[in-house]
Amino acid sequence: MNKKILTLLLSLVLLGSSCTKFLGVDEVNPNTASSVPPKLLLPAALTNVVKVMDNPRNFEFVYLWYGLWSISNGYSQPSALMQYRLLNSNYQNSFSNLYLYGENFTVIENSATDPKDAGYKAIAMIMKAYIMHNLVDCWGNVPYSEAFKATDGVLKPKYDDQKAIYEDCILKLDAAIKLIQELPADANEIGAANDLVFSGNMGLWAKFANTIKLRMLVHQSGMTDRGAYIKSALATTSSVGYLGAGEGALVSPPFLENDTQMNPFYEVFYKGDGTGQSDAVAYYFAGKDAVDFMADNADPRLGRFFQPYSGTSYAGNYLGQDVVTHPPLLAKDCSKLGFLKGDAGYLIGTPTEAAPLLTDFESLFVQAEAFERGYITGDGKALYNSAVTQSFIHMGLAAADASTYVAQNTNAVNYDLANDKIGLILTQKWLALDGVAPVEIWTDYRRSGYPHNLHFSEQTDKANDTPPVRLLYPQREISVNNDNVVAVGTINAFTSKIFWQNR
């Protein structure tokens, strides 16, 4: 009898446990992992950020508003862009995507709890600072202290003061540099397959962090009473140095010539099957300001940024030319972006080349400006010449071509002849960053007004004389987080300046 009861009980237990198993099939997902170690998150997080920053569609407004590119004389002119009319729905994907990819760095930062993984933690902190300051540069006050906290139940993060975000990011960069400096001897190696930027060279990550910090501090140079803060902030990590020639922060998975796997800039123009081109090739044309500046100064980069429309002739348009009174050039009379598909050293570049987070020449230009402003010590002329040289090399030209170029007898290029050295640096930086760092081009113009004499839209019905000074908060945020957006106050695209803009 007891035996029977035992058998019954045993079979009930067995039934119970098989039920648990039967109903537990969805507790483990066979298709995707439910957690992933930092080393496997890092490659995608880095690539995704550069896909946002390097995609020309996301920041076409900078290239178009500031004389670098124009639109062909086709039938679909982006009239809102030409009229400087921004909508809340414009460019909102960049906002979303930067936060979405920032979340991946947050996961890396939070899951790299082992001291041996401090390197991953440092990289995540550096990249978050990079993401956050780009968000601030475009949108001003944005969620920060309550951002990336969905798993803690914060679904409507408040908007923080932009200056406070900047300051905290600089502290985070300091902390990241400190983590790198104090990495344990037995730290887990971060390989080239994980660190797609510096292949695990943590010294370069520290320099990158310090360069981002320098960039952020130089952004504030136009503000009054900020000099002491800038100098003391720089002093804490001055020993680390900045990215030098050949040390650009470029992401390389490496890109491949397949659809969805190509360099994000190139991908907008050409297809991955080796044959087709997209309509962007026939859509973006040369900007007349850029063509004129290069033509005036015998700049060999002209043929690299743009294609000759015939023989060796180059021409560009100003933005928003009136079809009747001042018609833009027909497609056949105007330069396209350079150059034939897949050629290295041209603006469109190759499908497989690394995509820049921050180039060496940008770092050098920033250092040159910081020197002129007295923030750092060094050799201003050497920094400037090196910056121009690295831009020439990036555009497929020789260092010797750069030497010839900067030695010309004109204050537009020659450091020694230039009275306005900051103007010289920022004008050269504007050109060099074409196709590389649009947000920085925009930021430099807003904070400094360089380059001077750019031609703004010739559209008669434009909303404002000069381009907007910021992007408008995403329509998505207004839909789902409106209370916090409203709390920021009224936003005007032409007057609600980013905190560092003092002009």
Next chain:
Amino acid sequence: MKKIVLLLAFFAIGLQVLMAQTKEITGKVTSSDDGGTIPGVSVSVKGTTLGTITDMDGMFRLKVPQDAKTLTFSFVGLATQDVAINGRTSVDVKMTSDYVAVDEVIVTAFGIKRKPKEMGVATAKVDNQELVQAASSNVMNGMVGKVSGLQINTINNGVNPDTKITLRGNRHFLASNQALVVLDGVPVSATYLNSVNPNDIENVNVLKGASAAALYGNDASNGVLIVTTKKGDKGKLTVKISNVTTFEQVSYMPNLQSRFGSGSGEAVGSADPNYTFWIGPDRNTDPYTAYENQSYGPEFNGQNVILGGKLIDGSYQMVPYSAVKNQKLAFFNTGVSTQNDISISSGDDNGHFYLSFQDVNTTGTIPDDTNRRTGAHMAGGKKAGIFSADYTMSFTQTKTSNSGGDFNQGRPVYWNIMNTPGQVPITKYKDLVNNPFGTLDGYFNAYYPNPYWQLAHSRENQTRDDVLGSVTLSLKPLKWLEFSNRTGLVFNSIVNHNYMDEANFSTYSGTDPWGAGNTASSSTHYAGFSNDQMRQTMIMTDDFLATIDHNFGDISLKAIAGTSVYSQKYESQWEYAGGLVIPDLYNISNRTGAPQVAQETKERNSIGVFADATVGYKSYAFLHFSGRNDWDSRLTKANRSFFYPSVDASVLLSEMFPVIISNPVLSFLKVRGGWSQTGQIALDNWYGTLQSYPAAAGFPYGSTSGFALTTTLANPLLKPEQTTEIELGTEMSFLKNKIHLEANVYKTNTKDQTIPAEISAATGFIRASINAGELENKGIELDLKFTPILDLGKVVWNGSINYSYTESKVLSIMPGLDELPIPLTATSTGNNATSVAYATVGEQFPNIKVTDVKRDPEGHIIVDKLTGLPSKQTAIVQMGHGNPNHILGISTDWNYKGFRLSAVAEYRGGNVIYNAIGGGSPGGGMDFTGISEHSAQNGRQSFIIPGSVIETSPGVYTPNTTALVANTGRSFWVNSDYANTQRAYLTSAAFWKLREVALSYEVPVNRLFGGKVIKMAEVGLVGRNLLLLRPKTNVWTDPEFNNSTSTSNAVGYTDTYQTPPTRLYGFSVKLTF
């Protein structure tokens, strides 16, 4: 040995032949109402298939076995009668009409059979004859218009059309509203019915509301269709063969203009004058452009003009500049569908057997589109003492080939037809090789390809295999006690091979010799691709039931307890290769670059325990309860268990108080009501409670792998959507059951909808799945069946009318959110709108909102006082809703001396539809191409927008009598805000359709051959969708269509992905041996 004998006997059932002495019985069948004779009445020996039908004079003559005891007389619309022979050789019978089929049973959940009088909730039954009367090869088409509360939409035409089935409207915002289909006891998706041979179906029981279906627990909230296949009838071997051949033709095109040819003006000044020239006085507007897809050229004048441009050899084609008659219609073929059937049926008191085979071969109205469905179905059973066993088994293969998108923009064939101006003799370009003007380089259209290219070079091929089997074992140890267990298995495999060949233009075309800015010059080459997917679904079910059926004096009790185990496994693999190298070889190994691949495997399991009891008192009052608890693997452990209760009651007042029917008018009266709660787990992702890190876009890059978080925040607290339904109904019969009326009202409230709510991206996610929101659905259903009171002599006329009123209203979504786009990923207002449907709090669902121009408070279009043009307004405007409020179905049949004429018509109304096929530039419809009658309504002359107003001072509007739209052609119909907003193309979606007309004649074979070889022969003519009536404003297409899939709730939108409506007609021959 005994077992082997038993087994042999089991399989030999179908072969047994009754060997017995016979005698002949004659007789006459008359109507009890008027005494007239009734032809066509089926007379059979009860328990056998021996039988005949009455002739034109109501007489029959039948040889029966000596030991035959009873004859059964049956006829549609009349009460079936069993008459004892009692040794007679002459049996005369009077038959009465009867709609209260007392002996009929309703099959409810888990095959539980209940008598209609016990039912406290609304059900309906469609039997085989009704289903196949118009020879539809698709089960769903055979159901349309026949049951109140049932809405079936053919959402697109085609050789294997997709249908959407809903019962009593919508209950869910985003989750599927399609009814659950239970086929021979196994729950399958509604689309599975496309694989079922309608001739195999014994009947379809429709459990309209959740109440009747609550016993199915999860997934039952949308109502259930219980499909029962044939099992084999008692009697000797019967063989049926039939052929149905139908023809399908486009019934009408959208209204087209035939006044203006190619031109779009943009080439002024830049094109080669050889190909662009002007006709008429004004050379600067709307020139004829020989290679243009848009029809904004000058008016036709009959002169010979160049079409397209010069080829490399200098040749070019000339056509008369006049409209080709029926040009676009001529592109479409007459589709032919040939349906061949054979079935074998046999049975006796202890066993039954059924076997069928069907082949349906269909060609489409779009040339080269084909579908072939071949299937076999087998069922049988054996009873041995207290044991019985039944099985069904079916196998179906469906092979479909449809044309794919074009190489340039991936547009459907219909789009490229629409971009063919009226003077182009389109059917001449079928030959893509030998006709130089049909080739890629030589085709006249510089911007869109020859549609025949895409028929030949871009295909979507699918092979679908379905296997369904079920075995039921029953044990009935006592008269009132039965145990049964059903095990079911469904295996479904879908293999897609889609491909497109490369398109290589010549170097000559690439230089753009026509000065057109042609496709070839902007992209000289399009790579071919191969896009393959394999999907497998395996469903296994096991249901165990213990049934007690016993009477205790005046009290009857039927109680059931059971368990239900369900397991579904799904596997899919997808691969894509662009850049095919060797032509005509569609294999991903034949490529450049890396292939794209994906894999998904998923499993869901559930266990249900249920009980169901019906208590009856004196056969006139019934109370029914059911309760079920489910445990479902898709939810986390804490939320996995759910209870679904239901209760309903029925009282036959006419039996309870006989005084009620002691009058000549009312003959039957029943009232009933029910309440239930059901749930639906609305997780597309069965692992949706887990956070997930798939491979990031683009990864792996060679040897570099990378993963990223999904952008939807997982919610481990998710629970099922909960539907509470209450319904009340009555059934009554009048005039000796000649008129039968059934009326229901119901209300369902579905709360805790699963909403992937948008959240601030600054959280690191853009969506979070939550339970929120409530949708209320109310309705009225009326079913009226009648035989006419009039004496029509030998003509027997039956009719039925069903009407449903349905109203779905969104009560709430979530705090701070009062609108959701449906589907969530829809782009509703941009250049490529994919949906105009929304869930909006306080409005009917789905709410249709479209872009519009500015209007005054009375709705008049405000135009500029100088240009006469309206301007776009920012807000999108609400225009109505996408689902019809009113559905009216009318069925009728007349029987006369072996002839049967039946017809089904249906009306739907109360809803609106956005016909994107009509629109201007964004979206690119017929006004964009300029072939629409709409765009030629003013003869391309200046006009005043009818009813427009001018704002003279802020808020003051005066009728516009002066401001003419100067842009007469392209610039207005393509580019103005009028043509670029959606409202101008939104119309009422109301329609009347003549769904079915069938005429059959039962050949009196018993006279011809004495009934020895052929027992029955029937020939028939069938027609479906012969007529469609729409409001005059809808000049575009069939508003039943929709540009989404059957599981989407985004209705109210059609475009060029839906081909024109068709009508079908054909003939059938059926023989029974």
